[in-house]
Amino acid sequence: MQPENAILQSTAESFVGLGEVVKSASALESLDDIDRGQVQQHFPNQLQGQSVQNHCQVFVEKKMNLTLTPISSAREGGAVTTNNNTINRSARSNAFVAVAEGRDQSKGSFAVAVMHLRSLQIELCQFVDSAEFTRLKARIQVADPQEIILAESCNEKGSSTVLADALRTHFNWANLSLVHRRYFNAAQGVQLIEHLGNKEVSHLNSSVFEKDLCMSACAALLKFVEHIQNVCFYAHSLQINYCPIEDCCIMDIGSWQNLELMEQSKNKPSLLSLINFTLTSNGFRMLRSNVLQPCANEASIRQRREAVTDLVQDQHLFEKLRQLLSRMHDLDGLLTVYVQTPKETTVQTAENLIKQLLRLYQTLSMVQSLHNILKEAELDSQLLKDKRESLADPRLTQIIDLLEEHIDPCVLKAAKKNSIALRNQKCYAIKNKISVKLDLARRTYEELLNDIRENFSSKDNVRIAFSISRGFHFVWVCRDPLRAILPPIFIREVRNRASITFTSRNMIRYNDRVEQAVAEVMIATNVIALDILEQIRPLVACLYRAMDTISTIDFVCSLAMYSVSAETVCPITGNQIVIQKGCHPLLNLKSSREVVANDTYLTVDARFAIITGPNMTGKSTYLKQVCQLCILSQIGCFIPAEFAIIPVLRQIFSRIGHNDCLEKNQSAFAVEMTEMASILQYADEQSLVVIDELARSENISLSHAQDNIWSVGRFLAHLLRMVWK
Structure with missing residues (x-):
């Protein structure tokens, strides 16, 4: 027997549970002088040990009986799982802001165009401001942008303008981009709005198109986003609204701090954190915007108070709405794939598309439940009645029927949400017998998982785990991982407090083949998903309305929650x-x-x-x-x-x-x-x-x-x- 194999065998005998893994890996690594029968004699107990708890998805278990351990059990990376509706309040919003400054006779006037990249909504505003840019700073602060776009205007020495210096100083977390003034073209802005704006959900009258500063800011914003994000927008797919500053109560940023409207530190509460009981990111953005710039429209204020009164008086309705909102995905993130198209198709874009289709199917199913709850309730609020009518749009039912024709509902009922389950959810999202190419790709994927199950066994304290970054690998739970010695056949070891994570060359080869099989499945799935998308895209207006309804109900529920507390x-x-x-x-x-x-x-x-x-x-x-x-x-x-x-x-x-x-x-x-x-x-x-x-x-x-x-x-x-x- 060769020295390496003697070391391997003696090491395997020393550690309970590692022998079975060594046996499988060494046989697959072509160590011919180790006989399989001899290894079985050395490790009879380990071969009869109980396997670890199965963490694979239900339908995969039935087909392949593959035993996997979620990576969280191995404590790799200290991952923390959160609910889908958990909102990171400290994270900056994905908003781009373009600012157009008036010149000559329009000096002192400003226009702001804001695009939220998640919801792809564009808000336009034009106003007259002071030399301290008080209103402009407040409007930009409400948007909380990650990018500010400004027309390049330099003097002879090449220094930036006073406005650029003021914005750069005040919004130091945002990236200030100076673009050529030719992109601030009012005529081009009008053309882009008419081409990309969806008239059903956009609120623009003829007077807005006469505001040259608004049009120029919108033109620069759209061109910049298309260039930076490397995407193209479909025709009539964007919601573009004009928000008159007269409908808002104006406060400067100093007043926000003086009146404790926003959190300045974690230990110091604010008015926003006091009344924030929102469950969706869109609802939180609406609440934050209203706290910093309260509504000044008397009719809107009265409708909101009536809605809050209805929820306060009907606690059963209030609790059912809150419970339903807690399980909803944000539609603003789903709209991204329906409104814009990437300039190239990759496996990542295919995975994202099918993931968004699954989320859309789940959310629209809950939207139907939301409509039924409001339909059964006795409402006095005109606001809630209007939102109930918007959820009765037959186009929403049309989209659900289309998704039910192609998506297998069983993949959404699986209780396990580990990495392998989420991957299989996307692989098996489309029903069988819709695409022959997809069925063949899935069969190849299943055969590879069967090979891994047969050739690599999880025994006792050595388990097969899966993560997105490492693929399939081994996790050995031991008492002293820092001193334990692994056979040289195992590579890429990572030692944690209670376990050792490692792999082998043959496992790496299997992972490569699995990744290729998954890529083939995703590409075949993407063809069907794109076909579904083409049929949904003409109906995108009803999704905008549904998104607005969900955020408004979440906003009102948050106000009602504070009112009853x-x-x-x-x-x-x-x-x-x-x-x-x-x-x-x-x-x-x-x-x-x-x-x-x-x-x-x-x-x-x-x-x-x-x-x-x-x-x-x-x-x-x-x-x-x-x-x-x-x-x-x-x-x-x-x-x-x-x-x-x-x-x-x-x-x-x-x-x-x-x-x-x-x-x-x-x-x-x-x-x-x-x-x-x-x-x-x-x-x-x-x-x-x-x-x-x-x-x-x-x-x-x-x-x-x-x-x-x-x-x-x-x-x-x-x-x-x-x-x-």
């Missing part, structure tokens, strides 16, 4: 602010002691209030409370109070804090005066202004400070006539 009341829309026993939403949440409620009274005759008191008595908290309650009211949510009348505000200004600004070389007092000048310039009769300790940073007398406050107050109250009509 605290003592709240539905506010009334009026021309004054009257709040009886209102509580600060965040303080009411995290305080272990009883929170002292406060009243608020601001009317036409008493439109100016000065809050006085010693330190640490809650003056600043009270100011934030009034603003947060007004924001909750305008997004359609109930507020923590006994009674409330709140008007529809167009702007909310806040001057809170007394920090200096090193970037602009301004002292704390200069920062305060600069912000107050901006407030005095843009505040109007539909604005709420909150000022906290003006001139606090200056060492001046109390009478002088009071004079400053009264002078600003008189100017606000009388010259700007801040009343609610």
Whole structure:
């Protein structure tokens, strides 16, 4: 016997369970002088050992009886499994933003075009802004982009413009791309919108096409996305909407921070995290957008309040909707494959296409259940009634019937969700006897899995595992993996705390053949999937409507969840602010002691209030409370109070804090005066202004400070006539 084989045999005898693997691998590696019968004599117990728990998919078990272990059991990589609807709140959204700046007579005007790459929705907006770009920064911040596109405009020295410098400084996480101005072409923008926009779901009137800045920003955005993402959009496949800034309550980014609307740290809650009970990414994006820019349309606010009232009063309906939403896939990710086409077809694109078809089939099945739930409920809300009617679209049923003709529903019923199960789910997604080429490719794949089962056995503490990165391999669970010695026949070993992961050359060859077989299956499946896709594409408008319905219901359910979790009341829309026993939403949440409620009274005759008191008595908290309650009211949510009348505000200004600004070389007092000048310039009769300790940073007398406050107050109250009509 050769020395290597003696070492191999002695090593195998030393470790329980490793002998069977060594036997199979060595025989397949052509070590002829080791007789199979002799090995069986050496390891009789191991050959009769019980196999590990089967982790393969149900239909594969019946055909091949292949024994596999999910990679999580071997603790490889410390993978963490999450629910399909788990949303990573810290991740940046996949949004591209194009900004067009007006010149000459249009100087001071800006247009913003936003495309969300997951939902492929385009939002256009045009407005007049100040020299500090306050509205522009707020609009871009709401989109939370990963790329900002700007027209290249350099002076003789080649330095970028003031706008580019401001955006680069403020949005340092986003990539700022300067493109040639010829791509900002208004005429080309009109052509692209008419060619790519779906008129059924796009809300554009003739006046929008006359906004040259909007058209030019849209043209640059579409061209840039097609070039960077290497995709082409199908005709009449995009949803393009114009969002007038007049329908939103405007707040600057400083007010978002001052009023604690967004999370600034993990340990400090915010208004957004307080009311966030969404279960879909689209619902969260809608909630976030409404918190940062609350709705200023009175009819929309009233419809949302009615919807929340219906859900609060019908807890059974509310619970069923939440339970159904938790199992839904986001349609915005599914729309990507139906709207755009990759410029080349690969195995990865084929796998993604069939995966999205399976998700679409699952989601539309739940959409039918969602429609049935709303149909059986007694609704008073016009908003929920409209969404119920949108789910009754016969085109949705047409898509489901088309998918049922081709997709095998058994692949979606498998309980196991490990790597091999998910791969087999895509391989067996299409029904048998639809494509001869696909059936032959599957047979080859099954034969290879049978060969692996026959030639490599999982015994005792040595198991065959599968992962996407390594394919089939061995996992040996032992007490001291760092000191254990493997025979040289095994390669690519990875030692963890409780196991050793390794493979052999023959296993690698089998993995290569399996990958080739899977590629043939995916290519054959892709032909059928593309045919299904061509039949679905003319019906894409109903998918946009279904996506909007799901996100709106998720958004309303989140508001209702907060409304029932605290003592709240539905506010009334009026021309004054009257709040009886209102509580600060965040303080009411995290305080272990009883929170002292406060009243608020601001009317036409008493439109100016000065809050006085010693330190640490809650003056600043009270100011934030009034603003947060007004924001909750305008997004359609109930507020923590006994009674409330709140008007529809167009702007909310806040001057809170007394920090200096090193970037602009301004002292704390200069920062305060600069912000107050901006407030005095843009505040109007539909604005709420909150000022906290003006001139606090200056060492001046109390009478002088009071004079400053009264002078600003008189100017606000009388010259700007801040009343609610």
